[in-house]
Amino acid sequence: MTYALWIVQGLLAIIFLFTGGMKLVLPLDEMTGPVPLPGLFVRFIGVAEVLGAIGLILPGLLRIRPGLTPLAAAGLVIIMIGATVLTLALIPLVVGLLSAFVAYGRWRPAPHRGSEKKGHSLP
Numbered sequence: 001m002t003y004a005l006w007i008v009q010g011l012l013a014i015i016f017l018f019t020g021g022m023k024l025v026l027p028l029d030e031m032t033g034p035v036p037l038p039g040l041f042v043r044f045i046g047v048a049e050v051l052g053a054i055g056l057i058l059p060g061l062l063r064i065r066p067g068l069t070p071l072a073a074a075g076l077v078i079i080m081i082g083a084t085v086l087t088l089a090l091i092p093l094v095v096g097l098l099s100a101f102v103a104y105g106r107w108r109p110a111p112h113r114g115s116e117k118k119g120h121s122l123p
Contacts, residue, residue: 005105013053020049052076073103
């Protein structure tokens with residue numbers, strides 16, 4: 001399962017780096033033509049996609065705050081829900097489902113602090 005998660009994370013990072021980078025580099029006139037969104041909002045989505053792509057890879061790779069990976073994937077799911085509703089296309093839906101797979105696969109609930117140890121009870 002870990003290998004599948006890393007493969008999907010890598011593919012998603014490439015996709016979001018490319019699409020987010022294009023939203024940041026292309027002129028606003030070209031970006032707002034087919035999409036009925038304000039130009040600055042498209043730039044914001046581009047920044048969110050690039051940061052999400054970085055969040056999919058770096059925390060696990062560097063082993064620094066790996067809990068950020070499922071949060072990045074969940075944020076990308078939200079972006080893909082908006083893209084699916086806006087375009088009614090299949091590709092954003094599939095990418096969103098893959099992001100949800102990563103968010104679910106990397107989510108590890110933290111144990112509660114101060115939980116009772118076996119055999120010991122508090123008065």
